[in-house]
Amino acid sequence: LKPSFLNTDVSDTYPNKPLESFMAEPITDKQILQKNAPNSYQARMEIFILKLQKQFCQSLEHFEVEQNSNSRFLIDRWTREDGHGGGITCVLQDGEVFEKAGVNISVVHGKLPVQAIEQMRARGHQFTARNVPLDFFVAGISSVIHPRNPHVPTIHFNYRYFEVTDVDGKVHWCGTDLTPYYLNENDCKHFHSALKKSCDKYDLSFYPKYKKWCDDYFNISYRSNERRGIGGIFFDDFNDAKQEDCFNFVKSCANTVIPSYIPVVQNNYQRTYTAQERDWQLLRRGRYAEFNLVLDRGTKFGFQTPGARIESILMSLPPLAKWKYGLDLKEDSPEMKLMKVLKQPKEWV
Amino acid sequence: LKPSFLNTDVSDTYPNKPLESFMAEPITDKQILQKNAPNSYQARMEIFILKLQKQFCQSLEHFEVEQNSNSRFLIDRWTREDGHGGGITCVLQDGEVFEKAGVNISVVHGKLPVQAIEQMRARGHQFTARNVPLDFFVAGISSVIHPRNPHVPTIHFNYRYFEVTDVDGKVHWCGTDLTPYYLNENDCKHFHSALKKSCDKYDLSFYPKYKKWCDDYFNISYRSNERRGIGGIFFDDFNDAKQEDCFNFVKSCANTVIPSYIPVVQNNYQRTYTAQERDWQLLRRGRYAEFNLVLDRGTKFGFQTPGARIESILMSLPPLAKWKYGLDLKEDSPEMKLMKVLKQPKEWV
Numbered sequence: 040l041k042p043s044f045l046n047t048d049v050s051d052t053y054p055n056k057p058l059e060s061f062m063a064e065p066i067t068d069k070q071i072l073q074k075n076a077p078n079s080y081q082a083r084m085e086i087f088i089l090k091l092q093k094q095f096c097q098s099l100e101h102f103e104v105e106q107n108s109n110s111r112f113l114i115d116r117w118t119r120e121d122g123h124g125g126g127i128t129c130v131l132q133d134g135e136v137f138e139k140a141g142v143n144i145s146v147v148h149g150k151l152p153v154q155a156i157e158q159m160r161a162r163g164h165q166f167t168a169r170n171v172p173l174d175f176f177v178a179g180i181s182s183v184i185h186p187r188n189p190h191v192p193t194i195h196f197n198y199r200y201f202e203v204t205d206v207d208g209k210v211h212w213c214g215t216d217l218t219p220y221y222l223n224e225n226d227c228k229h230f231h232s233a234l235k236k237s238c239d240k241y242d243l244s245f246y247p248k249y250k251k252w253c254d255d256y257f258n259i260s261y262r263s264n265e266r267r268g269i270g271g272i273f274f275d276d277f278n279d280a281k282q283e284d285c286f287n288f289v290k291s292c293a294n295t296v297i298p299s300y301i302p303v304v305q306n307n308y309q310r311t312y313t314a315q316e317r318d319w320q321l322l323r324r325g326r327y328a329e330f331n332l333v334l335d336r337g338t339k340f341g342f343q344t345p346g347a348r349i350e351s352i353l354m355s356l357p358p359l360a361k362w363k364y365g366l367d368l369k370e371d372s373p374e375m376k377l378m379k380v381l382k383q384p385k386e387w388v
Numbered sequence: 389l390k391p392s393f394l395n396t397d398v399s400d401t402y403p404n405k406p407l408e409s410f411m412a413e414p415i416t417d418k419q420i421l422q423k424n425a426p427n428s429y430q431a432r433m434e435i436f437i438l439k440l441q442k443q444f445c446q447s448l449e450h451f452e453v454e455q456n457s458n459s460r461f462l463i464d465r466w467t468r469e470d471g472h473g474g475g476i477t478c479v480l481q482d483g484e485v486f487e488k489a490g491v492n493i494s495v496v497h498g499k500l501p502v503q504a505i506e507q508m509r510a511r512g513h514q515f516t517a518r519n520v521p522l523d524f525f526v527a528g529i530s531s532v533i534h535p536r537n538p539h540v541p542t543i544h545f546n547y548r549y550f551e552v553t554d555v556d557g558k559v560h561w562c563g564t565d566l567t568p569y570y571l572n573e574n575d576c577k578h579f580h581s582a583l584k585k586s587c588d589k590y591d592l593s594f595y596p597k598y599k600k601w602c603d604d605y606f607n608i609s610y611r612s613n614e615r616r617g618i619g620g621i622f623f624d625d626f627n628d629a630k631q632e633d634c635f636n637f638v639k640s641c642a643n644t645v646i647p648s649y650i651p652v653v654q655n656n657y658q659r660t661y662t663a664q665e666r667d668w669q670l671l672r673r674g675r676y677a678e679f680n681l682v683l684d685r686g687t688k689f690g691f692q693t694p695g696a697r698i699e700s701i702l703m704s705l706p707p708l709a710k711w712k713y714g715l716d717l718k719e720d721s722p723e724m725k726l727m728k729v730l731k732q733p734k735e736w737v
Contacts, residue, residue, distance in 0.1 A: 115714065130713040141713065261691045261698050325705070332681040333691065342610045342682065349610050354713050356674070362705035364479040364490065365464065 051083035051290065052076060054090070061089040062096060063116040063127045066146040080209070080286060081176050084200040088144045088180040089127075091198075091293055095142055095182065096129050098301050102136040102308060110134035112142070119346060123149040128351045132358065135187070136308050141354035142182040151175040151203055159203070162276060166205045174204040179212075180293070181337070183355040184300075189320035190307040192219035192226065192268070193327065194300045195355070197337065198293040200286075209282060211289045212275040215296055216253055217303075218268030218327060220320040222377045226303045227269050231387035233299035234272050237291045241284065249274045254384040259330055266381045267330045319374050321361035328360050400432035400639065401425060403439070410438040411445060412465040412476045415495040429558070429635060430525050433549040437493045437529040438476075440547075440642055444491055444531065445478050447650050451485040451657060459483035461491075468695060472498040477700045481707065484536070485657050490703035491531040500524040500552060508552075511625060515554045523553040528561070529642070530686070532704040533649075538669035539656040541568035541575065542617070542676065543649045544704070546686065547642040549635075558631060560638045561624040564645055565602055566652075567617030567676060569669040571726045573736075575652045576618050580736035582648035583621050586640045590633065598623045603733040608679055615730045616679045668723050670710035677709050 053073040054060035065072050067085055075082035096112050103110045110131055118125035126145030131137055150172040160166055166173070179199030186193065196215040203209075217230050231250070238246035253273035259265045272292065278285055331338050331353075341352040368375040402422040403409035414421050416434055424431035445461050452459045459480055467474035475494030480486055499521040509515055515522070528548030535542065545564040552558075566579050580599070587595035602622035608614045621641065627634055680687050680702075690701040717724040 113714070128713075132713060139711075139713070261696075321708070328677060328709075328711075329681060332678060347610075350713060353711065356711035358712070359670070359708065359710050360677075361708050362488075362677075362702065363707070364477075364481060364488070364699060364703050365462070 051087040066125045084178040092144050103134045106135040108135035138187040139185040139358040143351050144180045146178045148176040176202045189220040189312050189316045190310045192217045196296050211277040214273035216271035227387045230299045233295050235388050237295040241288045324357035324360040325362045400436040415474045433527040441493050452483045455484040457484035487536040488534040488707035492700050493529045495527045497525040525551045538569040538665045539659045541566045545645050560626040563622035565620035576736045579648045582644050584737050586644040590637045673706035673709040674711045
């Protein structure tokens with residue numbers, strides 16, 4: 040669970056040994072980041088996601104090391120052509136344990152177009168400015184992990200801090216959700232319990248609210264409301280409380296990714312599986328690709344954003360996926376057991 | 389090319405032996421269809437697509453027979469829950485030659501919502517009616533063929549007759565396009581020549597115009613304008629000429645599917661291929677899935693249509709597809725040779 044080499048510093052202060060704490064150089068100039076860190080949420084968020092990226096990548100690579108595989112994360116540090124930020128895309132492909140694991144951070148600033156401001160206003164944000172672009176800043180981490188073994192679930196998470204220079208302009212878009220191929224009830228309970236615990240510390244109403252939001256969001260509506268997976272928590276435009284409380288809540292959720300997921304990998308990655316189970320995994324991955332391409336708001340936003348790094352956005356797509364016409368599931372099969380939960384989400388804790 | 393058992397009757401008159409001419413019972417009652425056939429475009433189109441479906445399915449099955457494979461088309465005749473028509477979905481899966489071949493016809497009628505009418509008006513259609521739903525009828529055939537061998541291209545075609553009961557309400561949406569994985573210039577020339585020939589018989593301006601429309605339509609814009617394949621012809625809202633000429637032109641294009649494609653399959657389906665070539669095919673199929681899910685108007689229309697048969701619409705998705713982060717093509721490779729044409733479409737005839 041906690042390999043000895045794993046850096047477990049989850050704070051948002053600039054580390055003493057940045058080379059060991061980050062996958063690559065920060066996007067923001069190191070000196071500026073270090074100087075701003077104590078008092079700026081922008082800097083604290085960047086440092087936090089840099090550290091979380093490193094820790095999560097290490098946690099995953101550890102399994103490859105254990106299996107004597109040579110697969111390691113490829114690190115792509117990129118900057119936007121307009122100079123307004125960049126990101127670090129880390130991808131491990133064709134591993135023994137992980138067929139494709141992507142962990143991406145990006146830190147981008149610029150002018151938010153009037154249209155985007157009006158969309159936020161329509162969702163309830165208060166802006167004093169009218170018809171002028173506003174400065175924005177966004178720093179986020181997003182990740183999708185596609186394990187090879189169909190008994191290991193896919194995880195996705197996305198934690199993002201978004202700031203618009205105007206009244207009421209600091210929001211978080213966030214979530215973690217799990218997509219198993221076969222239902223292991225203990226794993227589902229472990230995963231949801233961990234998320235609930237990190238929510239309950241802040242507000243007892245958060246977990247039920249964000250759990251439902253997650254079930255509603257990851258819904259393939261045109262497939263008779265088939266959910267992508269067993270959910271988790273999801274929220275956007277989160278700025279209910281004091282800024283420091285918001286930030287701490289989001290950090291707490293993000294820091295739950297490793298303890299909620301890694302034990303589930305540990306429990307299942309060495310299980311044997313049949314060709315039929317692999318087939319089912321690939322068919323479910325087809326649905327995963329459908330959700331991401333057709334319905335995911337983040338992906339759609341990326342398609343419409345000039346200068347967006349499509350290769351980093353579509354890192355989420357499965358390494359291999361199947362589609363079959365007229366799939367017929369047997370009533371008492373493990374595949375049908377999962378399908379029933381996807382059609383009718385249940386409470387795990 | 390023309391197996392002896394292949395029914396080659398491409399007329400739109402009711403056949404003497406319907407059981408041998410259609411894959412299943414027509415959607416419209418047989419007696420009514422037969423009675424209306426001589427004077428109704430609705431009936432003539434239904435008969436025509438029923439025959440074309442049968443002939444195309446037979447042409448494809450012939451290859452499976454030759455390879456001693458047991459794969460045959462599964463025939464799903466379905467009717468809409470509201471009683472307003474239905475379709476015949478024919479799918480061959482896991483064949484020796486065709487990994488997934490879908491040939492679908494549908495015949496649907498009902499009331500066209502005001503919003504859809506306004507969208508057509510915005511595209512230039514003249515309707516006298518305002519703010520009332522209008523009766524519509526649509527009969528179409530659509531098909532996507534995913535061969536197993538990466539040296540055999542994927543073909544897609546879609547020929548549709550759409551009638552709205554009002555002035556100027558009879559239109560065709562149509563097209564055929566080819567998606568090779570490796571560029572065989574002779575095949576590309578053969579394919580485009582056949583389409584050009586069927587266009588030139590009606591109007592010399594049609595092929596250049598509809599070839600360009602096809603290149604512009606099957607464009608994955610967010611992938612730096614990478615085309616899905618080498619194109620073909622594409623047009624919608626076609627009702628330039630006299631109704632009988634329109635109908636004959638569309639039939640002529642649709643009847644070009646078999647002679648333009650089957651010889652290309654014949655030339656290549658027994659070629660050997662490497663694991664690397666198979667891999668490239670699967671990666672290109674990932675792009676195919678992206679286009680269909682993100683950009684194709686027909687698919688998007690289906691997602692938004694209550695009661696649409698999603699399983700028939702998404703029949704177009706590849707049986708197996710791959711996505712890889714950071715694909716790097718060698719400058720002089722056959723893969724790069726294809727990519728250059730996808731980025732910069734060329735004239736084949």
